[in-house]
Amino acid sequence: MDALDAKYPFFAAAREAVADAAVSLPELVAADAPAVERGRERVERALLDGTVESESGAFPEESAHDVQAELLSYPVARILVSLLDSEPAIEKYAAAEAATAIDRIREDLAADDELRSVSTPTVGLDDVLAEFDLDDAVRPESPRGGPAAGAGDVGTGAPGVEAPGRAPAHYWIDVGPYLRLTSPSWGESWRLVNRALADGAVRVSRDELLDAIEAAVEDRVREGLPFELAAGEGIAAELEAGVADLKRLLSERSYAGPVDVVAPELFPPCMTNLIEKAERDADLAPPESFALMAFLVGIGMSPDEVVAFCADTSLDAEGIRYQTEYLADDRGTQYPPPTCETLANYGICHNEEDHMQVAADPLAYYEKRVADAEEITDWRDREGGEDGGSDRGDREGNGVKRDAGEIADADGTE
Numbered sequence: 001m002d003a004l005d006a007k008y009p010f011f012a013a014a015r016e017a018v019a020d021a022a023v024s025l026p027e028l029v030a031a032d033a034p035a036v037e038r039g040r041e042r043v044e045r046a047l048l049d050g051t052v053e054s055e056s057g058a059f060p061e062e063s064a065h066d067v068q069a070e071l072l073s074y075p076v077a078r079i080l081v082s083l084l085d086s087e088p089a090i091e092k093y094a095a096a097e098a099a100t101a102i103d104r105i106r107e108d109l110a111a112d113d114e115l116r117s118v119s120t121p122t123v124g125l126d127d128v129l130a131e132f133d134l135d136d137a138v139r140p141e142s143p144r145g146g147p148a149a150g151a152g153d154v155g156t157g158a159p160g161v162e163a164p165g166r167a168p169a170h171y172w173i174d175v176g177p178y179l180r181l182t183s184p185s186w187g188e189s190w191r192l193v194n195r196a197l198a199d200g201a202v203r204v205s206r207d208e209l210l211d212a213i214e215a216a217v218e219d220r221v222r223e224g225l226p227f228e229l230a231a232g233e234g235i236a237a238e239l240e241a242g243v244a245d246l247k248r249l250l251s252e253r254s255y256a257g258p259v260d261v262v263a264p265e266l267f268p269p270c271m272t273n274l275i276e277k278a279e280r281d282a283d284l285a286p287p288e289s290f291a292l293m294a295f296l297v298g299i300g301m302s303p304d305e306v307v308a309f310c311a312d313t314s315l316d317a318e319g320i321r322y323q324t325e326y327l328a329d330d331r332g333t334q335y336p337p338p339t340c341e342t343l344a345n346y347g348i349c350h351n352e353e354d355h356m357q358v359a360a361d362p363l364a365y366y367e368k369r370v371a372d373a374e375e376i377t378d379w380r381d382r383e384g385g386e387d388g389g390s391d392r393g394d395r396e397g398n399g400v401k402r403d404a405g406e407i408a409d410a411d412g413t414e
């Protein structure tokens with residue numbers, strides 16, 4: 001087991017390292033080893049913050065003991081998330097593992113490009129592509145503009161192999177893997193009809209290639225989940241307290257319920273910026289569209305309402321439906337938008353006027369603004385607003401305007 005296994009625990013080598021170590025997970029759990037608490041933190045951070053990075057921010061570098069705990073926390077987390085018995089929890093967990101992994105991969109590649117040393121072992125792009133059987137399917141762009149055909153064609157080495165300091169800006173990926181790993185729901189520009197195609201390959205920027213790799217990581221993590229574990233027996237019984245803890249945390253987060261009023265003028269700046277970006281017809285990166293969808297669902301909008309709200313943006317209806325349907329579950333805002341801290345790490349939050357002081361996440365910030373507002377006309381009741389007026393009628397009678405205090409009372413957000 002080494003630090004690279006702990007950094008990328010879903011890589012085949014890491015799985016082999018766990019198998020070779022012949023560690024018994026039931027014994028580990030019974031002994032309440034550090035990997036168990038870290039596994040619980042992994043799931044908690046995934047579901048509440050969209051990342052599996054440790055809250056301490058420290059990645060184990062030297063101590064073999066810590067590296068082992070970090071690596072083993074991954075199989076423990078997979079068992080815990082299986083025991084939560086919730087499909088959206090599994091989706092969100094896999095997305096958070098992938099988001100964390102791609103951040104680490106970006107950091108590794110940057111270190112490689114700049115020839116700087118970092119404290120943990122790093123991977124190169126060729127390692128990552130080989131890990132997902134993409135080494136033959138992805139080629140750097142040749143100086144002539146098409147997919148590189150062979151060694152020497154790219155001027156920096158063989159196809160798929162990067163020379164330090166000269167990372168190509170574009171790559172060509174075979175159509176099959178492109179269609180498997182990307183989704184038109186990411187924006188119009190991802191549709192095949194809007195892409196340059198040559199020799200059965202699709203042109204992507206380096207950033208877009210990393211988005212596709214993130215999807216490959218997510219698929220890898222998602223594979224095999226949930227495990228079938230008999231409740232109340234063996235390892236499931238040992239982990240009962242941890243699972244109960246996670247369920248309690250999730251239900252606390254969903255206790256207040258959605259604020260259920262749509263007042264775009266009160267949205268936090270991060271969400272307004274994302275909406276304005278999409279209205280300029282610019283594509284939103286996956287973390288951006290996830291944050292926006294989680295926010296809109298979190299304030300109580302139905303998938304139909306979100307589709308109508310985003311009608312004049314680069315976001316397409318099919319993608320919106322896919323994302324919102326898995327974010328919205330019967331228990332309300334169980335899967336809230338990532339915290340302000342996480343959004344700041346993604347460059348989505350600029351913490352205007354230091355308002356991060358006011359709330360820890362965009363939903364909480366919006367709820368405060370709604371509670372402070374004197375009178376609000378819900379977007380769904382405005383002329384030209386969403387056509388779901390009949391739904392609104394079911395909830396609120398025919399009142400066009402709602403008193404903000406009444407909203408806060410009804411939702412228990414005061």
Ligand code: SF4
Nearest residue numbers: 268270340349356362
């Ligand atoms: S501080 Fe929070 S609510 Fe404000 S812009 Fe940043 S992420 Fe959004």
